[in-house]
Amino acid sequence: MTGTVLVVGGGPAGLRAAVDLADFGARVLLVEKRDQLGGAPVRWKYRSLAPDFTPTEEVMGPLIGFCESSPMVEVHKGSVVEGCEGSVGDFTVKVRNEADGTTTEHRVSSVIVATGFEHFDASVDPRYAYGRAPNVIGINELEAMLKEGRVVGHDGRPPKRVAFIFCVGSRDRSTNPWCCTVCCGVSIKQAIEMKQTLGDVQVYMIYMDIRTVGLWEKLYWDSMEKYGINYIRGRVGEVYYTGEKLLVKGEDTLVRGPFEVLFDMVVLAVGIEPGPGTKQAAGVLGLKLNEYGFIAPRQPNVHVDSGRDGIFLAGTCIAPMSIEETLSEGSAAAMQAAKVLKKTVAV
Amino acid sequence: MAAEERKKEEKGRFIAERRYVDDQRIVEPEKLEAGGVDMSGRWGTLVLPRTIEEFDHSLFEGVKRLPRGGKVGKCWQCGNCTAVCPVAHANPMFNPRYLIHIVRMGYQAEIEKVKDYVYLCSGCGLCSAACPKDVDPQGVMIALSIAFKSGRAKGGR
Amino acid sequence: MPEVIRVSKKEDLEISKEDLKFLEGLGADRRAKLAMGTTEDYLRMLEKMKDLEKRGEITIHHVTDEYEPAGVRTLSRRVKKIPTVELWQHKSCGQCGHIPGYISALYWVMTELGIPYVDDTNQTSCTAWNYYGSGTSNPVALSAVFLRNMHAAWEKNAYPLIHCGTSYGDYKECRYLVVMSREIRDRVRSILKKIGRDLVIPEEVVHYSEWLHVMRWKIAERRKLDVSKVSVAVHAACHTYKLMAEDFTYDDTVLGGKKPAPTSSTALALGAKLLDYSNWYDCCGFGFRHILTEREISRSFAYFRKIRPIVRETGADVLLTHDTGCVTTLDKSQVVPLAHGYKETVPVMSDSQFAALAMGAHPFIVCQLQWHLADWKPLLAKMGVDWASAEGEYKAYLERVRNGERPAFIRSPPRNLENRVRGESA
Amino acid sequence: MVGASKKVARMLQRLNPDGWHYGGLPGLQWEAENAREGDRALMGRIVDELREDVRFEEFYHACINCGNCTSMCPPFRLVDFEPRIVVQKVMHAKDEPELLYQMMDQYIWACFQCYSCWEVCPAHNNPGGLVAMLKEIAVRHGLQSARKTLEPYSKILYKVMTTGTQITPDMHTSMALFKDWGPHKAELSKNIRTERAAVPVETMAGVMDKSWRVDDSTMKELMEIEEEAGVLDAVGGSLKDVADMVREAAKEME
Known part of the structure; x- marks a missing residue:
C-alpha cells in the first residue's frame, strides 16, 4: 500500500x-x-x-x-x-x-x-493561408504579443485594421466538428486588449455565433459598448495574401452581402483539440x-x-x-x- | 414619369433572376457599337458587381453624436425591435435592425436603397421598450432620419 | 467473416473485417477536403467498385501497363494512375463549335510525341450540359450516357481521356452514383442492355490536363520557343476540382500543393512565369444556361471578377485554362466591356494550345487562334512568332481548302492495341 | 411597461403569418406573394420528390447558417442569390413547403452550378446539387418559371438531345444571337464554312450541324437512353414541342 x-x-x-x-x-x-x-x-x-x-x-x-x-x-x-x-x-x-x-x-x-489540449493547427485548413501568408496568426500567438505589449505585423508596424475569424478548426466536418467553447471569449478579451494596447485600430470580429456563456457575456457587451469593436456575422471562405495586405472574403449574413475587405492582420480563433x-x-x-x-x-x-x-x-x-x-x-x-x-x- | 418607369422595368428584362438584381447596377446602353456591330440594349448590358470592398463607419459615428443616437453602438442585432415593430409588419422594407446594421458598416448601396423608409417610423416606442440592450431604436430612427436628410448618408467615401 | 456495413439507406456493403480496418486507415487523414460526402466516402466507393468487379456485377476498365500509366497525387492523397498512350479522345461538345484549336492543338502535341490515340465517331457528349444548365436530364440518363461512352472506348481498347471539365466532373459524380446506389445501377444496366452494351466502369476518370501534367517534361523537352518572358495566369475549371474534389491532381511542387496542379504545372515546365491572383477560386461566369440565354450575367461576371482583376493584379500576357466553357466565356466576354470603355484585356487559350505554340505549332492552322477574340498578337510577338507571315500562310492555306484541297489532317501514330471484339468479355 | 410587454406579446403572435419573416429583404416579399397563389398540393409533392431522390442524402445534411458557401459563391457577386438560403429553405421546407416553391421561380435559376459552395461547406452540404435537383423538379412539373426560362434555350436542348453535341458551327452563320461577340466574330461568321473545312482534324473538318461527326447508330443509342431514362417525359412536362421533336427525330432514325 x-x-x-x-x-x-x-x-x-x-x-x-x-x-x-x-x-x-x-x-x-x-x-x-x-x-x-x-x-x-x-x-x-x-x-x-x-x-x-x-x-x-x-x-x-x-x-x-x-x-x-x-x-x-x-x-x-x-x-x-x-x-x-x-x-x-x-x-x-x-x-x-x-x-x-x-x-x-x-x-x-x-x-x-x-x-x-493542443491549439488547432490552422495550416491544416488551407483557406486561411496560415503558415503561408504573413500576419495571419492564431489567438495563441497573439497572447504572447499582447504580453510583450508589442502588437505588430511582420514589417514591425502596428496593424490599423484587424479581423478575428472565429471557429477556425471548430464546427467544421473537414476538421473538428465540436465547439471549443472558449475561443469566443478569449478572442473578445484579446480584441479589447488590442484596443487598449494600440488605441488606433479597427477590430472586426467575424463570427457565426457568440458563445460567451455565463458571466463571460460581460466581455461581449463591453467590447461593443466600451471599445467599439465591430461584429460581422458570417464565416470566412478564404484569406488571400495580395503581397501587401490580407484580402478576407466572406458573407455578411445579416445583409446578405458579399464582402472582400483588406486587412493588415488576421487573427484566427483556433480551437481546442486533444x-x-x-x-x-x-x-x-x-x-x-x-x-x-x-x-x-x-x-x-x-x-x-x-x-x-x-x-x-x-x-x-x-x-x-x-x-x-x-x-x-x-x-x-x-x-x-x-x-x-x-x-x-x-x- | 410613366415612360421612365417603363424603362426601369424593361431594363435587364432578359435576366431570369431579374427580381434579385438591383436596378441601379444594371447598365444597359441605349447605343453601343463596335466595328460596325450593333451591341445596343441587352447585347451590351453589364451588371456591376455588388461586392463590399470597404467598411465605412463615418456615418455611424455621426449618428452617435446626434441627440438620441448616442446608444446605437450597443446594438447587437438581435432583432427584437423589428419583431415588435408594427410598421415593419405592414411594410417589411422598414426594418430598424437592418437600418442600424447597414449604417454601422457603411453599406452605401444598401443605405441608398432603403434609407427613405426610415421616415415610416411611427414613433410608437415599442422597440425601445423591447430592446434588451437599451439602444433606444426609436430615438435612433430619429437620429438616422436627421443624418440621412442632412446628406451625411453620402459621406465618408 | 464478412461484416455488413451500412453505406446508406439504400444499400449495404459486405466487407471483411480486415478490409474495413484498411479502409479506416485510408480515411484516417480526415483533413483532406470533401467529396460526395467525405474523402472516406470516396475511397470507400473505389473499394466498393473493386468489390463489385469481384462479384461479377461490373467490368472495370483498368489502367493496365499497356497504357503506360504515370502516377499523380490527388487531394485525397491517393495515387491516381494517368494513362499516357492509347487514348480514346472524349471530345467536348463546346470546344468543337467555337474553339477547335483546343482539340487540334492537343492532337498535334500527341502526334509530335508519338502517342497513339483514337478519335472516334461513336461518341456523344456527356449531355451534362442539360443537367447543370436546365435540369433537363436525370442521374439515370447521365449515368447511362457516361457508361455507353466508356463502353465504346473499352471496345476500341483505348483509355478514355476527357477533354471537358464538365464531362469530367459529371462522370465522377455518375460513377459514384452507379457504384453506390443499387437502384441506379440496375436501371442503367437494363437500359444499356437494350442498346447492346454492358457496365464498363473506368478505373480512373482522367482529364486531358492531367495528361499534359504528367507529360509536361516531355513536352518541355520539345519546346522550340522561349516562353520565359511570358507571364501566365491560370484559371482552373470548377468542375475539375470542385466536383468530387478529392480526385483531381495536386502536386506539392506546384503552388505549394494548395491549388490544382494541372495547367499551372504545364506552364511552369515550359518555363513561363506563373502569376497568382486573388480571385483564382471564382468560376468563369459560364453558368451553363447563362452563357446562352443570359449572357448579361455571364459576361459581367467574367469581366469584373476574372479578366479585370487578373490584368490589374498580374498584368499577365495570357490566361490559360483547361476547359471549353472557360475559354469561351473568358475570351468572348471581353468584347462588350471593351466597347464600354474598360481597358483591361488579356488573351485566353487552353493549355494545349499554349503547349503546342511553344512546341512550334502553327498558330492558325494548328492552334486555330483566329477563333479567339481577345487580342493574341502581343503574346505571339513576345513568344517570337511572326504572326503576320503566319497569317499570310494561313490565308493561302484557306484559299487552297476553298478550292477543294483536303487539309493535311493530324493523324494518330499507328496503334499497338487491337480493338476488343464487341460482346466478348475481357 | 406592463402594457407595453402585453403589446409585445400580441405583436409576437402576429409575427410569422406565413411561417417566415422576411425582414426588409427585397425580392423575398415578392416570393411570398408568389407562393400565396401557388398550389399547396404541388408544393408538398415538390418537397417529397426532393427528399426521395437518391442524391438527397448525399447533398443535404443540415445548415448552421455560417455563410461559408456564400462567401465563395460566384453569382452572389452580382445577384442576391445565396446557396445558404437554398439550404436553409430546404431545411425548413418539411414544415413550410412553400419555401421551396418560391425559390423555383427565379431564385434557383441564378445558380451557375459551379459547386464552389459544395467544396467549402463545413457541414458537407451541396447547395449546388440541391439546386440542380430543384431545376429537374421544376422542369418535370412544367412550372411556369421553368417553361419561361427554358424557352430561349430550347434550340440548344433539342441539339444536345438529338446530336449529342451542343453549340454547332451552323449556329454561328448568323450573327443574331452573337452580336455581343463583336466585329471579329462577324468576320468569322462570314467565312465559317471555309474555316471549318480547314480544321485539321478529320472528325471535325467541314462538319457544320454537329460539333464532330457522330455515327447514326450512336445517336440512336442516345435517344433510346433519353426515352428509357424518362428524360423525354420530364422535358415534355415543360417543353412539349422539344420532346415531340426529339421523338420524331428518333423515329426517323429507324
Whole structure:
C-alpha cells in the first residue's frame, strides 16, 4: 500500500490536483511531458485570463511555485508514463525521462489524468493561408504579443485594421466538428486588449455565433459598448495574401452581402483539440477515447470518473472547457484520489 | 414619369433572376457599337458587381453624436425591435435592425436603397421598450432620419 | 467473416473485417477536403467498385501497363494512375463549335510525341450540359450516357481521356452514383442492355490536363520557343476540382500543393512565369444556361471578377485554362466591356494550345487562334512568332481548302492495341 | 411597461403569418406573394420528390447558417442569390413547403452550378446539387418559371438531345444571337464554312450541324437512353414541342 498519487500532466488541472493532494497530506508524483510546468497558459505565454483579465502569473504562479518547492510533490519534467499495472490502491507505474532515456518505477495508489489540449493547427485548413501568408496568426500567438505589449505585423508596424475569424478548426466536418467553447471569449478579451494596447485600430470580429456563456457575456457587451469593436456575422471562405495586405472574403449574413475587405492582420480563433499526450496516456492507462479523440469518461456528465477504478480525469483532456472549470476539475479529481487514499492507507 | 418607369422595368428584362438584381447596377446602353456591330440594349448590358470592398463607419459615428443616437453602438442585432415593430409588419422594407446594421458598416448601396423608409417610423416606442440592450431604436430612427436628410448618408467615401 | 456495413439507406456493403480496418486507415487523414460526402466516402466507393468487379456485377476498365500509366497525387492523397498512350479522345461538345484549336492543338502535341490515340465517331457528349444548365436530364440518363461512352472506348481498347471539365466532373459524380446506389445501377444496366452494351466502369476518370501534367517534361523537352518572358495566369475549371474534389491532381511542387496542379504545372515546365491572383477560386461566369440565354450575367461576371482583376493584379500576357466553357466565356466576354470603355484585356487559350505554340505549332492552322477574340498578337510577338507571315500562310492555306484541297489532317501514330471484339468479355 | 410587454406579446403572435419573416429583404416579399397563389398540393409533392431522390442524402445534411458557401459563391457577386438560403429553405421546407416553391421561380435559376459552395461547406452540404435537383423538379412539373426560362434555350436542348453535341458551327452563320461577340466574330461568321473545312482534324473538318461527326447508330443509342431514362417525359412536362421533336427525330432514325 502506498500513499502516493500519480498526476499525469503539469497544466492547470494537474497542478491544482497536485497542490490539493499535497495540502491534504498525500505524496504526489507529478509527470509532465514538457520541460516546463504550467501547461498551455505558460507555454503560449497567455497575457491574461478571461473573463476578468487576471494576469496569468497570478493564477498559475502560486501553483507552479508550490509544486516546484513542496517536499510532498515529486516533479518529473520531460517525462512520460510508460507503463501502468495493478489496480486501485496499488498501481505500479513506469516513468521514462525523455532526455536521458532512464526509466523509474513507482507505486501509486491512484492516477489523475490531466493531459490537456493542443491549439488547432490552422495550416491544416488551407483557406486561411496560415503558415503561408504573413500576419495571419492564431489567438495563441497573439497572447504572447499582447504580453510583450508589442502588437505588430511582420514589417514591425502596428496593424490599423484587424479581423478575428472565429471557429477556425471548430464546427467544421473537414476538421473538428465540436465547439471549443472558449475561443469566443478569449478572442473578445484579446480584441479589447488590442484596443487598449494600440488605441488606433479597427477590430472586426467575424463570427457565426457568440458563445460567451455565463458571466463571460460581460466581455461581449463591453467590447461593443466600451471599445467599439465591430461584429460581422458570417464565416470566412478564404484569406488571400495580395503581397501587401490580407484580402478576407466572406458573407455578411445579416445583409446578405458579399464582402472582400483588406486587412493588415488576421487573427484566427483556433480551437481546442486533444493532443498527442492525451492519446499516449490513454493508451498506457487503458482508457477509452471518444470519437473525437478526447478521453471518454464512464458517464458524460461525470467528468472525473474514467471508467477504470482508481484512475480519474480532469480538465481539457475530456472536453474543451474554460480555465476556471479546468482548475475546479483538478480539485474534483484530487478529492476522488483522496477518497481512495482514505480507504487504503491512513493519512 | 410613366415612360421612365417603363424603362426601369424593361431594363435587364432578359435576366431570369431579374427580381434579385438591383436596378441601379444594371447598365444597359441605349447605343453601343463596335466595328460596325450593333451591341445596343441587352447585347451590351453589364451588371456591376455588388461586392463590399470597404467598411465605412463615418456615418455611424455621426449618428452617435446626434441627440438620441448616442446608444446605437450597443446594438447587437438581435432583432427584437423589428419583431415588435408594427410598421415593419405592414411594410417589411422598414426594418430598424437592418437600418442600424447597414449604417454601422457603411453599406452605401444598401443605405441608398432603403434609407427613405426610415421616415415610416411611427414613433410608437415599442422597440425601445423591447430592446434588451437599451439602444433606444426609436430615438435612433430619429437620429438616422436627421443624418440621412442632412446628406451625411453620402459621406465618408 | 464478412461484416455488413451500412453505406446508406439504400444499400449495404459486405466487407471483411480486415478490409474495413484498411479502409479506416485510408480515411484516417480526415483533413483532406470533401467529396460526395467525405474523402472516406470516396475511397470507400473505389473499394466498393473493386468489390463489385469481384462479384461479377461490373467490368472495370483498368489502367493496365499497356497504357503506360504515370502516377499523380490527388487531394485525397491517393495515387491516381494517368494513362499516357492509347487514348480514346472524349471530345467536348463546346470546344468543337467555337474553339477547335483546343482539340487540334492537343492532337498535334500527341502526334509530335508519338502517342497513339483514337478519335472516334461513336461518341456523344456527356449531355451534362442539360443537367447543370436546365435540369433537363436525370442521374439515370447521365449515368447511362457516361457508361455507353466508356463502353465504346473499352471496345476500341483505348483509355478514355476527357477533354471537358464538365464531362469530367459529371462522370465522377455518375460513377459514384452507379457504384453506390443499387437502384441506379440496375436501371442503367437494363437500359444499356437494350442498346447492346454492358457496365464498363473506368478505373480512373482522367482529364486531358492531367495528361499534359504528367507529360509536361516531355513536352518541355520539345519546346522550340522561349516562353520565359511570358507571364501566365491560370484559371482552373470548377468542375475539375470542385466536383468530387478529392480526385483531381495536386502536386506539392506546384503552388505549394494548395491549388490544382494541372495547367499551372504545364506552364511552369515550359518555363513561363506563373502569376497568382486573388480571385483564382471564382468560376468563369459560364453558368451553363447563362452563357446562352443570359449572357448579361455571364459576361459581367467574367469581366469584373476574372479578366479585370487578373490584368490589374498580374498584368499577365495570357490566361490559360483547361476547359471549353472557360475559354469561351473568358475570351468572348471581353468584347462588350471593351466597347464600354474598360481597358483591361488579356488573351485566353487552353493549355494545349499554349503547349503546342511553344512546341512550334502553327498558330492558325494548328492552334486555330483566329477563333479567339481577345487580342493574341502581343503574346505571339513576345513568344517570337511572326504572326503576320503566319497569317499570310494561313490565308493561302484557306484559299487552297476553298478550292477543294483536303487539309493535311493530324493523324494518330499507328496503334499497338487491337480493338476488343464487341460482346466478348475481357 | 406592463402594457407595453402585453403589446409585445400580441405583436409576437402576429409575427410569422406565413411561417417566415422576411425582414426588409427585397425580392423575398415578392416570393411570398408568389407562393400565396401557388398550389399547396404541388408544393408538398415538390418537397417529397426532393427528399426521395437518391442524391438527397448525399447533398443535404443540415445548415448552421455560417455563410461559408456564400462567401465563395460566384453569382452572389452580382445577384442576391445565396446557396445558404437554398439550404436553409430546404431545411425548413418539411414544415413550410412553400419555401421551396418560391425559390423555383427565379431564385434557383441564378445558380451557375459551379459547386464552389459544395467544396467549402463545413457541414458537407451541396447547395449546388440541391439546386440542380430543384431545376429537374421544376422542369418535370412544367412550372411556369421553368417553361419561361427554358424557352430561349430550347434550340440548344433539342441539339444536345438529338446530336449529342451542343453549340454547332451552323449556329454561328448568323450573327443574331452573337452580336455581343463583336466585329471579329462577324468576320468569322462570314467565312465559317471555309474555316471549318480547314480544321485539321478529320472528325471535325467541314462538319457544320454537329460539333464532330457522330455515327447514326450512336445517336440512336442516345435517344433510346433519353426515352428509357424518362428524360423525354420530364422535358415534355415543360417543353412539349422539344420532346415531340426529339421523338420524331428518333423515329426517323429507324
